[in-house]
Amino acid sequence: DGGITQSPKYLFRKEGQNVTLSCEQNLNHDAMYWYRQDPGQGLRLIYYSQIVNDFQKGDIAEGYSVSREKKESFPLTVTSAQKNPTAFYLCASSSTGGSGNTIYFGEGSWLTVV
Amino acid sequence: GENVEQHPSTLSVQEGDSAVIKCTYSDSASNYFPWYKQELGKGPQLIIDIRSNVGEKKDQRIAVTLNKTAKHFSLHITETQPEDSAVYFCAATTSGSGTYKYIFGTGTRLKVLA
Numbered sequence: 001d002g003g004i005t006q007s008p009k010y011l012f013r014k015e016g017q018n019v020t021l022s023c024e025q026n027l028n029h030d031a032m033y034w035y036r037q038d039p040g041q042g043l044r045l046i047y048y049s050q051i052v053n054d055f056q057k058g059d060i061a062e063g064y065s066v067s068r069e070k071k072e073s074f075p076l077t078v079t080s081a082q083k084n085p086t087a088f089y090l091c092a093s094s095s096t097g098g099s100g101n102t103i104y105f106g107e108g109s110w111l112t113v114v
Numbered sequence: 115g116e117n118v119e120q121h122p123s124t125l126s127v128q129e130g131d132s133a134v135i136k137c138t139y140s141d142s143a144s145n146y147f148p149w150y151k152q153e154l155g156k157g158p159q160l161i162i163d164i165r166s167n168v169g170e171k172k173d174q175r176i177a178v179t180l181n182k183t184a185k186h187f188s189l190h191i192t193e194t195q196p197e198d199s200a201v202y203f204c205a206a207t208t209s210g211s212g213t214y215k216y217i218f219g220t221g222t223r224l225k226v227l228a
Contacts, residue, residue, distance in 0.1 A: 101146065103148070107156055
C-alpha cells in the first residue's frame with residue numbers, strides 16, 4: 001500500500017538520551033516534513049526537506065536534528081537538548097509543483113520522557 | 115507573519131444537524147486550502163480541499179467555500195453522524211514549485227451527539 005510509515009508508534013526516552021523516529025514514504029514525494037503536536041494543540045513545524053541531502057529548520061527546530069540521505073526516508077532525532085520532548089510527532093510528505101502540494105501525514109509517533 | 119485563525123475551537127451538534135467551521139488567513143498569496151480530520155491518536159487525513167480559482171467544492175456531505183476577498187474559507191458538514199466526531203484542521207498554503215509554506219489553524223474539536 002502507498003503511504004507514510006512512522007515507527008515506532010510509542011517511544012519512551014530517559015533523561016539525557018537521544019532517540020530517533022523513523023519516517024518512510026513510498027509516494028515518490030520530493031518534500032518531507034516533521035511536525036510536533038502537543039495535546040489539544042495544533043501542528044508546529046520542526047524541519048522540512050524539499051530534496052535529498054537538503055533540509056531547512058521550521059519554527060521549533062531547537063533540540064532536534066534530521067537527515068535526508070534517501071528520497072523515501074526522513075528520520076528525526078530528538079536530542080537531549082530538547083527539554084520538553086513529550087509530544088505526538090507527525091511525519092508528512094508532499095509532491096512539488098505540478099497539480100498541487102497536498103500534504104499527507106503518517107499515523108504519528110508518541111514520545112514520552114520517563 | 116502569516117497565520118490562520120480557526121473558529122470555533124470546540125463545536126457540539128446533534129446528530130443530523132449541520133456543522134460549520136471557519137478559517138481566516140492572512141497571506142493574500144495563499145491559493146490552496148485543504149481541510150484535515152484527525153481522530154484520536156492518529157495522523158490527520160485530508161477530507162477536502164479547494165483552490166483559489168474555485169468558490170465552492172462539495173463531496174457528498176462535506177463542502178468547502180472560499181471567499182478570497184475576505185480571506186476566509188469554511189468547512190460545512192451536513193447530516194452529521196457520530197463518526198464525524200474528531201478534530202478538524204484547516205490550512206492555507208501557496209502552491210507551486212519552490213514554496214512549502216503550510217500554515218495550519220489551531221483545530222476544532224467537533225462532537226456529534228447521538
